[in-house]
Amino acid sequence: MSVAGPTGRTKRITARGTARGRKKTPGAGPQPLSRPDPAALLAWYDRHRRVLPWRAAPGATPDPYRVWLSEIMLQQTTVKAVGPYYARFLARFPSVEALAEAPLDDVLKCWAGLGYYARARNLHACAQTVMTRHGGRFPDTEAALQTLPGVGPYTAAAIAAIAFDRKASPVDGNIERVIARLYAVADPLPDAKPVIRERAAALTPERRAGDFAQGVMDLGAAICTPKQPACIVCPWSSACAAAREGAAESYPRKAAKAAGRLRRGAAFVVVRQDGFVLVRRRPETGLLGGMTEVPTTPWTHDFDDGTALGAAPHLATSSSPARWRRIAGLVTHTFTHFPLELVTYTACVPPGTPASDGMWWAALDDLAGEALPNVMRKVLTHADVLRAPGRPTAPERTASRESHRTSRTS
Numbered sequence: 001m002s003v004a005g006p007t008g009r010t011k012r013i014t015a016r017g018t019a020r021g022r023k024k025t026p027g028a029g030p031q032p033l034s035r036p037d038p039a040a041l042l043a044w045y046d047r048h049r050r051v052l053p054w055r056a057a058p059g060a061t062p063d064p065y066r067v068w069l070s071e072i073m074l075q076q077t078t079v080k081a082v083g084p085y086y087a088r089f090l091a092r093f094p095s096v097e098a099l100a101e102a103p104l105d106d107v108l109k110c111w112a113g114l115g116y117y118a119r120a121r122n123l124h125a126c127a128q129t130v131m132t133r134h135g136g137r138f139p140d141t142e143a144a145l146q147t148l149p150g151v152g153p154y155t156a157a158a159i160a161a162i163a164f165d166r167k168a169s170p171v172d173g174n175i176e177r178v179i180a181r182l183y184a185v186a187d188p189l190p191d192a193k194p195v196i197r198e199r200a201a202a203l204t205p206e207r208r209a210g211d212f213a214q215g216v217m218d219l220g221a222a223i224c225t226p227k228q229p230a231c232i233v234c235p236w237s238s239a240c241a242a243a244r245e246g247a248a249e250s251y252p253r254k255a256a257k258a259a260g261r262l263r264r265g266a267a268f269v270v271v272r273q274d275g276f277v278l279v280r281r282r283p284e285t286g287l288l289g290g291m292t293e294v295p296t297t298p299w300t301h302d303f304d305d306g307t308a309l310g311a312a313p314h315l316a317t318s319s320s321p322a323r324w325r326r327i328a329g330l331v332t333h334t335f336t337h338f339p340l341e342l343v344t345y346t347a348c349v350p351p352g353t354p355a356s357d358g359m360w361w362a363a364l365d366d367l368a369g370e371a372l373p374n375v376m377r378k379v380l381t382h383a384d385v386l387r388a389p390g391r392p393t394a395p396e397r398t399a400s401r402e403s404h405r406t407s408r409t410s
């Protein structure tokens with residue numbers, strides 16, 4: 001592997017993580033590992049810290065609202081994916097007060113696409129709790145933070161350390177990887193988590209705990225990457241047991257994961273000719289709780305496409321019953337615990353057709369702004385109702401044909 005050294009020149013790294021050509025002392029055995037030095041990590045962080053929209057500039061006081069918001073958004077998601085959502089969210093809800101006062105539906109709409117929608121509802125509930133029980137100020141200890149909706153041990157530690165400089169040790173995926181390698185933790189995840197947490201806590205300095213946590217996060221993102229870590233430029237290379245073994249990439253060890261069982265179902269996309277699509281709200285609790293969706297069958301292991309239309313929404317059209325058309329192909333989506341395959345049926349109904357029980361007509365023009373989870377965006381794109389990049393939708397193509405016809409005859 002080649003990596004840039006501190007001078008910018010590239011060096012060849014052997015499987016054991018050492019630069020070729022380095023002179024060995026004759027007869028010298030392996031040098032003992034030094035203790036990882038938090039000060040070395042902080043010095044590295046001061047030079048190489050990432051500039052992130054939610055991170056306070058060096059010397060500036062962090063805003064707990066921004067820290068909390070980013071930590072909730074970053075759970076299970078990458079920094080790159082969160083960036084645009086964070087900017088939009090902050091523009092729409094610039095303070096915890098603005099978020100607490102907003103209707104939940106607005107919050108869900110702003111969140112749509114980030115996944116794990118229970119977090120968005122907890123976010124809203126947490127903002128209201130901060131306003132009503134804490135006078136609009138986030139509590140500053142791990143214990144008090146953990147009493148807030150949606151704030152678990154990790155998030156409480158991250159906010160306490162980053163926003164309030166408390167000695168706390170959040171362990172996210174990046175920190176987990178760095179610590180597992182630093183100490184060559186042999187147990188596989190998730191069993192190794194308590195040991196990794198202990199090691200991280202023991203390493204956390206009394207002062208600048210927030211910078212330390214963010215430094216280890218940045219180290220994991222930039223240097224101690226899952227593949228091909230750049231050990232030669234790592235501030236902890238002389239203290240790292242995994243690098244010494246030449247086996248950095250093999251940590252953290254992982255237990256074999258059982259794949260969730262496939263679930264299948266059918267989705268029903270009903271378009272009303274005057275520019276609406278039939279939708280409903282999912283139950284408030286459970287998977288995609290409170291989000292908007294087109295009606296579907298239950299998602300089951302033993303779904304039978306032959307009887308799927310029995311679960312289609314009843315439509316009281318003024319003329320004949322709705323005619324369903326099955327669209328070729330499948331919509332596939334992977335949730336954390338299971339993969340899903342959906343077949344899609346579409347129907348077109350006349351203007352003025354009433355919505356089925358418990359459902360409503362959403363304007364096609366506003367569909368992109370609805371609180372639709374990603375799987376439903378895939379269904380609506382597959383049904384040619386939601387815009388695929390660079391392509392007009394079926395209703396738009398129909399409108400364009402109509403306008404050509406009108407302009408030729410007028």
Ligand code: SF4
Pocket residue numbers: 178181182223224225229230231232234235236237238240241242243248
């Ligand atoms: S020396 Fe390599 S494996 Fe060890 S912490 Fe640094 S980058 Fe990670």
